[in-house]
Amino acid sequence: MPASDSSTLPLVKFTNLTRANEIGANCYLLEFDGEARVILDAGMHPRKEGEEATPNLGLLGERPADALIVSHAHHDHIGALPLFLRRNEKMPVYLSEATSLLAEPLLHNSVEVMLKQRAQFGIASYPLFTHKEVDRSAKSYRICRAGQECSIAEDSDSNGRPLTFRFYPGGHILGAVGVRFRYGDRRILYSGDVSFQEQTIMPAADFPLDGIDTLIIEATRGAKETPDHQRRPMEVERLISAIEATFRRGGAVLIPVFALGKTQELLATIHLEQKAGRLRRCPITIGGLSRSFTQIYDRLAKRSFRRHPGLSLLEDVAPSVLDGRSVRQLSPRPGELYLISSGMMTERTLSNILAQRFLSDERHSIFIVGYCDPNSPAGQLLQTSRGNLVALDSEQPPQPLLCEVEQFDLTSHAIREDLLAYILRVNPRLCVLVHGDAPALAWFQERLREERPGLEVIVPPPGETLEL
Ligand SMILES: [Zn+2]
Numbered sequence: 108m109p110a111s112d113s114s115t116l117p118l119v120k121f122t123n124l125t126r127a128n129e130i131g132a133n134c135y136l137l138e139f140d141g142e143a144r145v146i147l148d149a150g151m152h153p154r155k156e157g158e159e160a161t162p163n164l165g166l167l168g169e170r171p172a173d174a175l176i177v178s179h180a181h182h183d184h185i186g187a188l189p190l191f192l193r194r195n196e197k198m199p200v201y202l203s204e205a206t207s208l209l210a211e212p213l214l215h216n217s218v219e220v221m222l223k224q225r226a227q228f229g230i231a232s233y234p235l236f237t238h239k240e241v242d243r244s245a246k247s248y249r250i251c252r253a254g255q256e257c258s259i260a261e262d263s264d265s266n267g268r269p270l271t272f273r274f275y276p277g278g279h280i281l282g283a284v285g286v287r288f289r290y291g292d293r294r295i296l297y298s299g300d301v302s303f304q305e306q307t308i309m310p311a312a313d314f315p316l317d318g319i320d321t322l323i324i325e326a327t328r329g330a331k332e333t334p335d336h337q338r339r340p341m342e343v344e345r346l347i348s349a350i351e352a353t354f355r356r357g358g359a360v361l362i363p364v365f366a367l368g369k370t371q372e373l374l375a376t377i378h379l380e381q382k383a384g385r386l387r388r389c390p391i392t393i394g395g396l397s398r399s400f401t402q403i404y405d406r407l408a409k410r411s412f413r414r415h416p417g418l419s420l421l422e423d424v425a426p427s428v429l430d431g432r433s434v435r436q437l438s439p440r441p442g443e444l445y446l447i448s449s450g451m452m453t454e455r456t457l458s459n460i461l462a463q464r465f466l467s468d469e470r471h472s473i474f475i476v477g478y479c480d481p482n483s484p485a486g487q488l489l490q491t492s493r494g495n496l497v498a499l500d501s502e503q504p505p506q507p508l509l510c511e512v513e514q515f516d517l518t519s520h521a522i523r524e525d526l527l528a529y530i531l532r533v534n535p536r537l538c539v540l541v542h543g544d545a546p547a548l549a550w551f552q553e554r555l556r557e558e559r560p561g562l563e564v565i566v567p568p569p570g571e572t573l574e575l
């Protein structure tokens with residue numbers, strides 16, 4: 108049965124502040140009976156430039172929002188935060204402790220990247236915000252603990268209804284949360300990015316199941332089936348054997364990874380596999396930004412929602428750190444492992460530069476462990492057969508691909524089977540699908556129509572205000 112009778116429910120409006128229905132970036136507005144206004148996430152599009160990459164701030168109008176809630180510290184959820192605070196510096200930003208700490212290196216790094224892009228490509232609007240604004244943002248942070256009921260309006264609005272919210276661990280990366288709002292009889296849950304399977308460091312999400320009338324839920328993996336034999340433990344086993352096989356033939360392994368989340372998961376996975384004797388000990392190299400994030404994982408090891416609280420990645424794994432200068436001199440050494448960002452091997456990032464030294468040696472391997480846009484250099488690499496030419500850098504001539512290239516599914520997003528099961532278990536009145544490309548959204552719409560015909564499913568068009 109639906110959670111509540113819709114005719115008695117207070118009105119909540121939803122506006123998609125992103126510029127397209129796609130994986131892209133995340134930013135949404137919730138309005139509670141025309142009173143409190145809450146922004147969910149402040150993401151920057153990872154593959155667009157300038158204003159096109161930012162949320163559509165113009166849709167907010169003149170009226171300031173009462174709060175902004177950040178689900179986690181990935182760029183596509185927090186990368187535009189200083190722009191919102193520039194409009195409204197008094198607005199409180201609610202986040203978990205881990206997200207508040209991870210935000211700092213992430214946003215400062217964004218300023219650096221934008222400064223470089225301004226110099227290289229002449230993008231006049233860059234940087235979109237400054238280091239000073241990043242520092243100032245931190246003053247607006249209000250830390251909330253998972254499970255604690257937090258209040259947005261001081262007491263209640265003029266309708267006499269308090270608006271409160273509560274964080275639930277999302278399992279995706281350190282500090283990731285889903286947010287459940289409570290307003291009169293309404294219970295609305297925004298998932299952020301979620302994983303219902305445990306990873307090496309992150310436990311599975313611990314989301315509520317009862318009484319939710321509206322789910323605003325990510326659909327990232329909607330287009331991808333995950334059969335039982337491709338679940339994470341099997342994929343880890345396959346990756347470890349592939350690394351070991353590369354070392355045995357005298358090669359080195361490059362794994363392009365996102366600096367936040369995937370790097371720390373892999374450091375922990377490799378370490379535990381080595382301890383268990385399934386992989387030989389080997390020197391490991393990571394990037395400088397990854398090191399900053401790893402430090403925060405270590406600092407919060409004992410007091411955050413995570414597994415292996417006794418594991419200190421920087422001490423126990425002791426990775427070397429590579430920077431923009433040292434990568435120029437580096438040639439891959441046999442028996443060594445490089446966990447280097449960016450995950451999609453974007454041009455001019457360390458993983459892209461390093462990969463060009465792996466391509467022509469058949470002993471080496473490049474292993475892709477996360478989502479890759481087919482148009483990204485990593486996506487291009489995956490589509491190239493051994494022996495054919497591939498161009499990882501548009502300013503360099505194509506090179507023959509002779510090293511091994513393989514893909515492993517070590518996702519930190521919920522597989523679609525789990526997302527569907529969660530939606531059906533919660534059985535809301537309304538399901539709003541976000542953060543997915545067209546085929547992913549279509550799969551959920553189709554399956555939910557079949558499984559639960561009475562459930563209203565919405566793909567919110569950008570810029571339109573909908574009544575939930
Ligand atoms: Zn994320």
Ligand SMILES: [Zn+2]
Nearest residue numbers: 181183184300
């Ligand atoms: Zn995301």
